[in-house]
Amino acid sequence: MRSDEQLLGQVPDYISFESMLKATPAEEAGERFIYLEASREERDQQNEIVLQKALGDSADHFIKFGNIDIDHKTIPAVARRLGISDPEMWEVGAPIEVKFRDGATFVKAKLYSGDTPLAGRANMVWDSMTRLNPPKRWYPSVGGSVLEKAIRTDPATKERVAVVSKVRWTNLAISQQPVNQHVGGISTVPFGALAKSWVGGELIISKALEAGYGSDVSQLAGGSAMRIQSLDGVPQxxxxxxxxxxxxxxxxxxGMGKSTGExxxxxxxxxxxxxxxxxxxxxxxLRDLKTGLRSKP
Structure with missing residues (x-):
């Protein structure tokens, strides 16, 4: 959990996740969603454990008042330290749902859209995940205020670890600087651990893979409606x-075979x-598929 005080004192830490097999998402009626495994109840590289209950108790506050930004730059303390005069320009979206499963905290967020400068960085994030090849990787980081924290002894390692039991969750940042290796990651479709949270508890690889294939173009909007299809049958x-x-x-x-050569x-x-x-x-x-399956909890 990145508190305002911690963010002031050092470069923010970011939660890492394994890259997952990306699907080309359909942009429906201009709405663009991302899915994040925001936190996992395990010790991070700051030697802290943020209890799932702490985030759960503050989830309603986060949905009502929180935001999605880049590198925590909308947090006033961070903006002041970095000399950012327009922190609102770094906000890219809003959380719409939080779910909890097996010690992990998942967030569904809506990215802003539009031709206003205020949506500029949200457009950049979306394009980087859906139009670049390979897609750019983004990493989540929970931000807010730590209200209660205690030092406990890890029964497995006998090491002292800080356990955060109460927070005011106000921010979820995306970044490209991974540190923590415990969680899954940001995706434009629910996949792996994210699918288990949002698609009825199943690891539905085929639905993730097919999200951007075989759609009725007349029902799509934005970039998906302009998706190029090969006329000669050769993938472009x-x-x-x-x-x-x-x-x-x-x-x-x-006739496909099982080996890479076949x-x-x-x-x-x-x-x-x-x-x-x-x-x-x-x-x-095959590398992408193997990496995606490793995200299965």
Whole structure:
């Protein structure tokens, strides 16, 4: 838990997460959502444990008064220290729901949109996660005031650790500076641990993979309505290849094989890729898939 005092004294710490297999999301009616595993009840690199109950007790306050920003720069103390005169320009969204599962705290947030300068950084964040290849990685960090904290002894290591039992949760920042390795991560679709929280307790890989494939373009808005589809059947990017291959991979298409070489040969035939490109993209797909599955709690 990043308190105002801690944020004043040093560069903020940020929670890391393993990269997950990204899906191209549909932007419905201009609304853009991100999903975050904001905190996990484990010791972080500041030698602190933030109890889930502490965040749970303050969740209503966070939903009503909290915000999503970049690097905690909307927090007045941080803005003053960094000499930021327009902290409102660093706000990118608002939390709309908080859920708790197995010691982890999950947040669903809506990113701002629009052609106003106030939405500029929110547009940048969304584009970086949906239009870059590969998508940019963002990492969450909980911010607010620590109201109660006690020093306890870790029964496993016998080391002293600070346990935060009461907070006023007001902020959730995104950053690109990972420190804590305990939690899952920011995504544009519920996936892995996030899917377990938002999709009825199932690890639904196929739904995450298919979120940006085969949609009715007439029902989409914004960038998704302009998504380029290959006319000659050859994927024009790794992202397009990943979405198309994922459907066949999950269906277990006959003739695909099980080794990387067999899959690459299949993709070369199926998608008209060169042998080098097919091998590179299949290897990358399998790495992404393996990393995504490791986020399963």
């Amino acid at each position: 990017s790794y992202t397009e290849f990943r979405d198309r291959f994922a459907k066949k991979f999950l269906e277990g298409v006959p 899959m690459a040969a299949y993709c070369g035939r199926e998608f008209g890729l060169s042998s080098d490109e097919a091998a590179e993209w299949v290897s990358r797909f």
